[in-house]
Amino acid sequence: MITRRTKVQLLVFAVITLLGVTYTGARYAELDRMIWDQSYTVVAHYPESGGIFAGGEVTYRGVGIGKVSKLELTRDGVDVHLEIDDEWDKIPADTRALVGNRSAVGEQYVELQPQVDDGPYLEDGSEITDVATPIATEKLLADLARTVGSVDQDALRTTVDELGTAFAGTGEDLQRIIDTGNSFIETADANFEVTTALIEDANTVLKGQIDTQSSLRTFARELRTFSTSLAGADEDLRKVIDSGSFTANQLRTFLEQNEAEVSDLLRNVITTGEVVVSNIDGLRHIFIWYPMLLEGSFTVIAKNSTNGQYESHIGLALGTTTPCRGGYEVTEKRSPSNVEDRDLPLDVKCTEPPTKSTPRGAQNLPRVTPDLDGVPDDSEDVLGSFDVATGEVAWGAPATTSRRAEVAMPSLGEDSWKWLYLEPLLDAR
Template sequence: MAIRGGTEIKVGIFVFVGIIALLYLTFKLAEEAFTPKDVYRVYAVFDNISGLTKGAKVEMAGIPIGKVGKIELTNKGKAKVELLIYKNYKIQEDAKAVIRTYGVLGDKFIDIKPGVSTVYLTPGSMIAYTQGAISVDEILASIGPAVEGLKELLGTEEGKQNLKILVANIRDASQSFKNIAEKIEKGQGILGKLVTDEKLYKDLTETVESLKIVAKQIESGQGTLGKLVNDEELYKSLRNTIANLESVSERLKKGEGTLGKLMTDDKLYKDLKAIASDLRKITAQIESGQGTLGKLLKDDSLYIEAKRTLKSVN
């Protein structure tokens, strides 16, 4: 009976050891299966990796380029993280590894921020620039001063009064929006009519349709505007006309031609002004009967005498 009991114990121990060995081999095989052969390993050291776990994604510009491998604690109390990077992706030697979070409470992942170097990390290299995870305590510590400032602001009588005014303004604005919405629903005002007036809606629809027809006519080259838009020859003619006008304008500015000289030659302008003055004087003399031409126009006796002379000659 004692011998039988000893045999059972030995068998039990053997089975237990076998199960342990089987579990060990299973984990080793699983690790090999989930560690692809087409990766290379680089490393990064962080002060804090709170929440980062093995198998977490490694991304660059939002694209997965690998995953987190082993995580170890260094002699200096820092976290050394193994990054399994797919071989078709390269990491620059001045790149930076940052631990980030998906959303607010999501999983942690490592974001690789590219550098500017043309030299890339080789297998087994260390990423020089890192930024660890931000803990909840650090977040609370960063917003703590703002919260305290808000408490101080609202804790004073002036702060309480300002808060009351702010709440009242928000309430008034909300009431105003409510009144506007009610007016719109009743069809009051321009916006209300646009929303509720069926006839106005139809008119607008017809106007839009008319504009569509006009646009199609223009596109097809119909009408004056259509020809202006689509007729290449007319466009060229207008362009040539504009070019000619620009040329004439430039010549006038330079004083070329008669009109150009009239516009730019001060001497010619003065001469014309003097001639005009002389003509005014001569005209005035003629009108007053001065000179031969003036007498011919004004003296009737001279006209009668000339007429008699002509008759006697005949």
Template sequence: MILTTLIKRQLRIFAVLTLVALFFAVVVYARVPALLGVGVYEVRAEYADASGLYPKAIVTYRGVQVGEVADLEVGDGGAVADLRIDDEHDIPATVVAELHSTSAIGEQYVDLVPAPGEDAGEDSASLGEGDVIPVERTVEMPQITPVLESVNDLLASVPRARTRRVLDQVDQGLAGSGPDLAGTIENADSLLRTAQDRLAVTTSLIRTAQPVLGTQQALRGTTLSYAQSLAAFTSELAGRDRDLRALLSQGPAGLRAATELVNDLQPTLPLLVTNLTTNAEVLNTYLPQIQEGLVYYPVTVARLQSAINPRAEFGDVNLDLRANVNNPPACSQGYLAASERRDPSVAQFRDVDLLAHCTVPEADPKSVRGARLLPCPQGGGRGPLPSSCGLDFGKGVWPEGAGPSGRRDLSRGVTVGGDASMELPAEQGWQALVLGPVSVR
């Protein structure tokens, strides 16, 4: 056979390809360098029970394969697994070696899990050649045999005759409802798939709900009190069921009658309630002064009775009167001058200055009890008018065509009249008194 130049070249190419294939088979597939300890390091994991684990089983970290089980041997009080891990993976030295199975009857593998409460950082130590994972940081594979034995015992404890009778009754009860049951199962399956798709969101929601649940647990006493009060309230409602039914049946007729009554009282009732709102606002502002007057009223009556009752049979009163003439002197500042006063014989009408009061300084002895010394209801200051104390009350209203043609607003010193007197401000209308309480200043 003559080897031509072309044949020699082809043989050289085949030889090179064969060498490359053998190299990949030895290095990549057979992992001969790893068997010789090149590019890997070995870690020993101690287990109290390593049943089901075998050599060549994979080793994972955070779900990624990082090595394999090199060998298994019997140790002191358990089994020792030699884990061969690739050098390219840095694994924390505090990991926990757990045994898991790929399925209920599948092969086992070693899963390296970070220790609870610890996070691998740049400065944390990593596993190295010869490190040992003690039995305290290893988790064995749960044995299926005790579970199967428990299930077998449970099935053996179920009476067959009664179970058959129950199944027959269930079959009779579900007769004809097969499509509905199938729809329920399909909907449940769809619900489970949706929940699985939203697993991350659901897990985040559960973690976020933990502080809320902790707060609710801290408020357990208050919640129980609310629940007990609600139970008492609902029990009372249940006892008044007949009255509630009567109210619901007769209420519409009563509401219609009340509506007709209110319509018949237009516009008298709105005007009355509006003016009552203004009066209530004033009374609410001066409530402390009214309370003080009510407190002093019995004392004043008692003083009068102490002066009258002892002398009642004699027809006189035990009083001590003293006359003061121009002491203190009367105040004229702030009123009309004497030259502007009219003669009593003049019969023409003239507006009266309702804001006239003594305007002398507070320390002046004139008009000691004058309006300028009236205390403000909220304390801290005195003034003759509510506006002097920063108060602003609403205005009364008059029906159209009734009342004075012009009236003076003492809080503002302006004259209001005509059709404007019929305007009902929304914040001081009669609806505000009916639908809401008077605000407390």
């Protein structure tokens, strides 16, 4: 007869067995999923399976979060259904699904690698298109065998022998290089922020280089031209270098022998330069008009009808008017060799009337009578008129002389009024 104690023991054993079977079924056989579902499904679209299988583990940053429920063949590849536990509901939707191998013998799994740290997040029915599969083991071995087989054994043997000879007895030096490399890495790590800032600032420099690439290309092209010319003049440059010492000695001797004269020359050149700079506008005017005057000077040459030769008749026309001396009595004459500075007398001018002598000074220049209303009077001499809008010049008074229209040169642009001065000179030629 079964005693009460035995019955209690059997009941306790049955309860323990039931609890163990329940835990084992729920933990390993996942029988609890048959009663209630505590996961959501995400579909990853792969071009090929990559060796993944139903039941494979799904990890997120190295932590198991679910499993592969099934694989579905499609026209474009394979759809892998991932069952992820509900507690992992903060996985970014921008995630990459990578099929990996835990070991060389296989055991593939799916690793979810987020590309961002915030939402939106994966949910039931979400799809992942950013996927990757590992290289097939058979393809890797085949490529490796092909690479090894392509290496020339004799050349490889020679390379190994030469490397052995090169590094023989250099153990201490290699150790020093490694230690120095470690120190360099430690220093770089200590200055990581500085290095990062340098790399970020390099973008600005590189962007500037990109913006000026046309100028850099032009500089490179001109540099190539200069280098080519320099290479072509190699022989001449060698002669210059060979004779440079002799020429330098000659120049030094010349400067030593003419030290005082060269100093005076430089001082005079400085003075002359100051005068030229002060009158640069007038010199520019002379340089512009001189070619025209030179061309017009050839018109004084005429052909002699007797001997057929070209002759020119040049004479000096002197006026009989006495030069003005009145008003200059207070000025003091001095020798041209006297170069001392003195104050410029600004109150001196010609005080004689024009009927007595030739007046001097800018105040006595002939001037056109000012026409304030823009309409010429009967007492005013009209030389011509200029139309700014059309650029036409009409010479003479409209009522007394015939009008000859001239068009200003287009190259004058807004300065077309200058044609008033240029046209008479061009006609004289």
